[in-house]
Amino acid sequence: MIKKLKQFFDDTEVHFEEGGKLEKLYPLHEAAKSFHFSSEAVTKVGSNIRDFVDTKRYMILVVIALLPCMLFGIYNAGYQSLLVQNMTTDLMSSFILGLKIFMPMLLVTYAVGGAIEALFAVVRKHEINEGLLVTGMLFPLTLPPTIPLWQVGIGIAFGVIVAKEVFGGTGKNFLNVALTSRAFLYFSYPSFMSGDVWTLLEGSKENVIDTYTGATSLAIAAAAPIGSNAIEALESAGLGFSELFWGLIPGSIGETSMVCILFGAVILLVTRIASWQIMAGSVAGLYGMTWILNWASQGQIPFFALPPEYQLVMGSFAFGAVFMATDPVSAPDLTLSKWIYGIGIGAFTVIIRVMNPAYPEGVMLAILLMNVFAPLFDYYVRENRLKKRVPNVI
Amino acid sequence: MKQLSVKTFDLRIKGAPGDQIKESASSDLAAVLPSSIPFIKPKLTKKIGDTVQQGEILFFDKSMPTTQFASPVSGKIKHIEYGERRRIDEVIIEKDDKTAKSFDAISEDTLSSLSREDLTAYLVDQGTWPLLRVFPFKKAVDPKVDIPSIYVSLDDLEPFKPQSAVYAKGREDLFKFGLKILRKLSSSVEVIASSEQDLGSHPLADVITVAVKGHYPATDPGVVLYQEKTSTEQNATAYISGQDLIRLADGLRQGAYPTRKLVTVSGSLLKESFYCWADEGQPIMSIIEGLDINGGEPYTILGGLLTGRRSSIESYLGFYDDAIQVIPQRHEPEFFNFFKLGASKVGYSKSYLGGFIKSLFSPTAALNGGDRDCISCSYCAEVCPVDLLPQYVFKYLKGNDIEGAMHNGVLDCTECGLCTYVCPSKINLDHQFKVAKQQLHKEAMG
Numbered sequence A: 001m002i003k004k005l006k007q008f009f010d011d012t013e014v015h016f017e018e019g020g021k022l023e024k025l026y027p028l029h030e031a032a033k034s035f036h037f038s039s040e041a042v043t044k045v046g047s048n049i050r051d052f053v054d055t056k057r058y059m060i061l062v063v064i065a066l067l068p069c070m071l072f073g074i075y076n077a078g079y080q081s082l083l084v085q086n087m088t089t090d091l092m093s094s095f096i097l098g099l100k101i102f103m104p105m106l107l108v109t110y111a112v113g114g115a116i117e118a119l120f121a122v123v124r125k126h127e128i129n130e131g132l133l134v135t136g137m138l139f140p141l142t143l144p145p146t147i148p149l150w151q152v153g154i155g156i157a158f159g160v161i162v163a164k165e166v167f168g169g170t171g172k173n174f175l176n177v178a179l180t181s182r183a184f185l186y187f188s189y190p191s192f193m194s195g196d197v198w199t200l201l202e203g204s205k206e207n208v209i210d211t212y213t214g215a216t217s218l219a220i221a222a223a224a225p226i227g228s229n230a231i232e233a234l235e236s237a238g239l240g241f242s243e244l245f246w247g248l249i250p251g252s253i254g255e256t257s258m259v260c261i262l263f264g265a266v267i268l269l270v271t272r273i274a275s276w277q278i279m280a281g282s283v284a285g286l287y288g289m290t291w292i293l294n295w296a297s298q299g300q301i302p303f304f305a306l307p308p309e310y311q312l313v314m315g316s317f318a319f320g321a322v323f324m325a326t327d328p329v330s331a332p333d334l335t336l337s338k339w340i341y342g343i344g345i346g347a348f349t350v351i352i353r354v355m356n357p358a359y360p361e362g363v364m365l366a367i368l369l370m371n372v373f374a375p376l377f378d379y380y381v382r383e384n385r386l387k388k389r390v391p392n393v394i
Numbered sequence B: 001m002k003q004l005s006v007k008t009f010d011l012r013i014k015g016a017p018g019d020q021i022k023e024s025a026s027s028d029l030a031a032v033l034p035s036s037i038p039f040i041k042p043k044l045t046k047k048i049g050d051t052v053q054q055g056e057i058l059f060f061d062k063s064m065p066t067t068q069f070a071s072p073v074s075g076k077i078k079h080i081e082y083g084e085r086r087r088i089d090e091v092i093i094e095k096d097d098k099t100a101k102s103f104d105a106i107s108e109d110t111l112s113s114l115s116r117e118d119l120t121a122y123l124v125d126q127g128t129w130p131l132l133r134v135f136p137f138k139k140a141v142d143p144k145v146d147i148p149s150i151y152v153s154l155d156d157l158e159p160f161k162p163q164s165a166v167y168a169k170g171r172e173d174l175f176k177f178g179l180k181i182l183r184k185l186s187s188s189v190e191v192i193a194s195s196e197q198d199l200g201s202h203p204l205a206d207v208i209t210v211a212v213k214g215h216y217p218a219t220d221p222g223v224v225l226y227q228e229k230t231s232t233e234q235n236a237t238a239y240i241s242g243q244d245l246i247r248l249a250d251g252l253r254q255g256a257y258p259t260r261k262l263v264t265v266s267g268s269l270l271k272e273s274f275y276c277w278a279d280e281g282q283p284i285m286s287i288i289e290g291l292d293i294n295g296g297e298p299y300t301i302l303g304g305l306l307t308g309r310r311s312s313i314e315s316y317l318g319f320y321d322d323a324i325q326v327i328p329q330r331h332e333p334e335f336f337n338f339f340k341l342g343a344s345k346v347g348y349s350k351s352y353l354g355g356f357i358k359s360l361f362s363p364t365a366a367l368n369g370g371d372r373d374c375i376s377c378s379y380c381a382e383v384c385p386v387d388l389l390p391q392y393v394f395k396y397l398k399g400n401d402i403e404g405a406m407h408n409g410v411l412d413c414t415e416c417g418l419c420t421y422v423c424p425s426k427i428n429l430d431h432q433f434k435v436a437k438q439q440l441h442k443e444a445m446g
Helices: A002-016 A023-036 A055-084 A092-123 A131-141 A149-167 A176-189 A217-223 A230-236 A241-246 A258-270 A276-297 A308-313 A319-325 A335-355 A363-387 B109-111 B116-126 B173-184 B222-230 B233-234 B242-254 B378-381 B390-398 B403-405 B418-422 B429-445
Strands: B002-005 B021-023 B029-030 B042-044 B058-063 B064-070 B075-082 B088-095 B151-152 B189-194 B210-211 B236-239 B260-266 B274-279 B296-301 B310-313 B324-330
Touching: A002 A023, A002 A258, A023 A092, A023 A363, A055 A131, A055 A258, A055 A319, A092 A131, A092 A149, A131 A149, A131 A176, A131 A319, A131 B173, A149 B274, A176 A319, A176 A363, A217 A335, A230 A308, A230 A319, A241 A258, A241 A308, A258 A319, A276 A308, A276 A319, A308 A335, A319 A335, A319 A363, A335 A363, A335 B029, A363 B233, A363 B429, B002 B116, B021 B058, B042 B088, B058 B088, B064 B116, B109 B173, B116 B173, B116 B242, B151 B173, B151 B222, B151 B242, B173 B189, B189 B222, B189 B274, B189 B429, B210 B222, B222 B236, B236 B242, B378 B418, B390 B403, B418 B429
Parallel strands: B002 B210, B021 B274, B151 B189, B151 B236, B189 B210, B260 B324
Antiparallel strands: B029 B088, B042 B058, B058 B064, B075 B088, B260 B274, B296 B310, B296 B324
């Protein structure tokens, strides 16, 4: 079977090579073949030997790191839906319902994003890059389960075209593609993304309201009246620290469970795919800014006074810091700029969350903002580094 | 002895040659390979049918006529193999028994009375002068120009080059004579050795001035230069390999063109790895032994595993070549390879289990991926021994901003190839930097 498949790719290759009938579609053949079989290419110029890692492996490891978040997210989406409908929330039916919610979103993302990516590769005559494997997985995980599928399609199309392809494709995007897609939906269709209506009611066509309005932890903390305690407000809504940590709560599909995110973080750090400086910087920035606000609030404004460990487990911060901020293309390259970038993300997340009533969650905007600054950080750190070199020019 | 330390990683390549030394088989043919020498425009002084003597000049560099190369054998020019655009690839010589061209044999006493001009003229005439090369282009030195410093690198740690503990054994006197020659050419001469070996029992322990800790390319003269230099004048430091210095000294002392060198023979397509005495210009086939013809298409490298020239087993041993490696071109394609744990995939990257295991592996010339765009993973910057940020240098070059690339240190690049080795997008960074250097060289030469 495997041999036959290999034979098929080898036999069809001639049509896609230079002078073949389907020469223009070479990127598609290369993508399909290299997805199934490791490359047979031999080095032509440069170092005679090469490391085993390629971008496909690099990207697949991120997808593997995302699997716990995805599986848990699928279960949780189904569970939350069944819960508010007062139906039995056993593992199987929760998971199956979750699959019904999530799989169409994932498929739409990969289909629309992949088609655009392939089109650009064919027109630009380069091989298809693997970045979409990750983007296409991240994007639906950041969405609420209630999102209509047409919005998923429009979102990823906007992200891939505007954030990536118009700047030259993979490697040249200065913004994180998945977050740009999400930001587009957030500003275009705010009522679907506001953070108050994030549990899907399955099969409720006859019902007037087809989603259940259950506030997320961020909305509850933000709404706690002056003089009260945000932790008590969260706990009375059933969102204590351990619930927030384990993540069996309403929210965006992949972002609720701190445990699964930590699991992903370990994979990314051990395989050295993601930068630990960015993750550590983000957490440091979040803690630092929260402590400043704790001190400034004097215990009066409940959201200001919320301790940093709550800020850490609430909302999408952890997911963003682990999977989005560490995207190497849109993040800075140099160690010092990675720290500055990470700290900026942590600090701005808290500022936007706490001080701006219009946006319940700040991490998306914080990362996009820092994405824009990343080249500037790198520029100054690099020029500073060059000052230490003995110039070598002719 | 100065101690240096360079942050490097272990390539973990299987099959280092043992200490046993073999003799190569003799052969009726020999060849010189003008196109294998970078930065020169070769001009032949002989044509097909002419006879040459060993040590007689066979070609020189049109843009710098003092860069002359001699014939390593006496005989008749049988054939000249041209490549693209009349590039002179091989000048094949049929050997005869005629005697070699003789030069004055120089003793230590005569050396001390020679002027610098006389000495350089002698070396230029003998064709050994290009053994000494100068940064940043790594080409032969202009004899008229002052050399701020000369680095002699004893141990090239690139798999698998001859190590000084083997090639210098019994030839310590020649090496020390060589150092005296170099001291006449420059006021500063440094001898660099790897401190990964026991330097106390090293045959040249008394003359080593710099001991460098670290794996390949820690002892590379370009890397040591980057660590040591304090002024821009030092950018024009010259260097010579330890064995080439012995050859240079031998040429002077014997008064004959030195052709003998100790080469390493290795690679998984050969039955064993060993050291072997060989002559410059000798056919590769007469040096290697036990080629496994069922092990896949051979990929022949003349020089180090990363930086060596792609060649073929039908080729010949070039002027600078001191290592021959025959490895398979590729390994069998694997199904759904990127989902596997990959315990055998040893490398720099930690993305396969092999990245964590301390075992050695047999390399192939497989690209292990496809041409992709840079994803700014920064692996190249992590491994660069001269602290370049290759991802930026390459982007400057992509934008045709060669000044920007130079500002970012492209001329410090010592062409070790590690950035290209680790790149997951399989970008040929080292090749692009070499091309940029060629362009800068052209501009510098006017």
